[in-house]
Amino acid sequence: MRPYYAPGLALLLVVGAGAFSEISWRSVRPSIPEIGRKELEPTLGQGVLLGILGGLRTVVADLTWIRSYVLWERKDRPGCEALMRTACALDPHSRYFWENTGYAIGFDMAHWEIRRRGGYAKVPAETQQRIFQQYARRGIDVLVEGIGHSKAPAPLLLCAAQLAETKLKDHALSVRYYQEAAESPDAPWFAARICANIMWEDGRKAEAYRWFRKYWTERMLPKEDGFPDDLRQLRVMEAGLRLKPEERIPRPTWER
């Protein structure tokens, strides 16, 4: 029995270390979001492995992105999309990758697909519309995934809203994204106004006025200049809704 004592202990030590490693991996796994993503599987052979092996992920993501541009110029849809998604997967915190991947899929690739099928003259208008919507949906999906990784989601929300408005023609969805963008901490000044305009043009006039008025009162009025252009927009809405003077926004001292 004695000769097996040391090898047995060695085996026990290795197995014990392995078991402990499983516990530590569970705690540390959420800190490495770059690895284990489905998007990386088709491109493992293209040097991306290096990125997964440790360090250099940013550099490999950049090189992958440059390569995706080559394929973008060749209008190679599957290759371009795979590499762009790989870049996003390698560095999920980069807004640039998500934004441009979403735009490329949502705006450019539908045109490539139509050309591949024979061009705008040959492909029926309904089919073209379906293709535009199909790719817009995919572009939005990419952007939504990016929003999940982003600390400042407003730019990606605006991209999604733009795609939903212009390509998907889904104004309700577009308004939802614009509202989210306007209400996020890094909201740009124009998000709320565009949101209100789309709602207004969609026939949701009272709702558009109520939301924009609340937004302007809470987030714009307290700021230095009070956003006079947006107030002017609100006055146009008040006139359009034929509101009584007492129902309108009280006139600030600085309003011309």
Add this chain to the structure above:
Amino acid sequence: MIPSLQRTLWITRVTFLEAVRQRFFAFLMVLGAAMVLSSVSFRVFDFGHGELKFIADFGFGGMFLFGSVLSVVMTAQLFFSEIDNKTALTLLAKPLSRSEFLLGKFFGAWAVLGVFVVVLSGLLGVVMWAREQELVAMAEQAGKVPVTFSASGMVQFALLQWLRLGVVIAIVLTVSALARTFLFAVVVGSLAVVAGQLQWIAQDAVLKPTGSLIYGAFLWLSTRLLPNLQQFNIGDALVLGATGVPAEAVAEVALSGLAYMVAYLFVGTLVFRRREI
């Protein structure tokens, strides 16, 4: 116990001095340092990652790549130079046990890798700190929130890298104790590093239920025998706070590294005891 420790320390000291004087060590150190320093120039090729992340990734990549090469090649070279030059025979004829010899080799090589990690992470820290000052000033002017880096996170990352390289050294010594040639030890050691970096795939798979008993057993065995080296690559989260790491998770990873080192060194000692020199 104390004489044994003294003998191990003596071997450690000799191994350390021998390794530090090697041109190979100096060459890789210079390459790694050049990679860290050049990251500032290469940032023009960056696509919106944030400069600090780009610089950090460049440095982490250099530490990973050159550190792995150094730990595999240098360890095997230090071990086989003793065997090939027959100095091991002279040493082991004295009152020095084989386990003391192997442990001395391990600690000597690990100390050299410690110097490597400290120099590179120190340099990376200085580069990032200098760039951070400029970026903070620019962000304040633009009214943006500046991205900062954590010095304590850098220290934790350096420690984890040192532990990772320690695990690699322990594996290479175990392989060297078994191998007949330097080349075999280097090739198997390098493959072990690659396998260790990809071990997480098996570890992720083992957490999911599987219908096949053989597949399940294979996964279980591979996750136990191979170390998970990927768990040490949490530099982004530690230094730039990209996703955040709980303090206990860092401690668990460190303990896991220590457990693997002890286990592989024990196996290596057992194998080396039975080896004919």
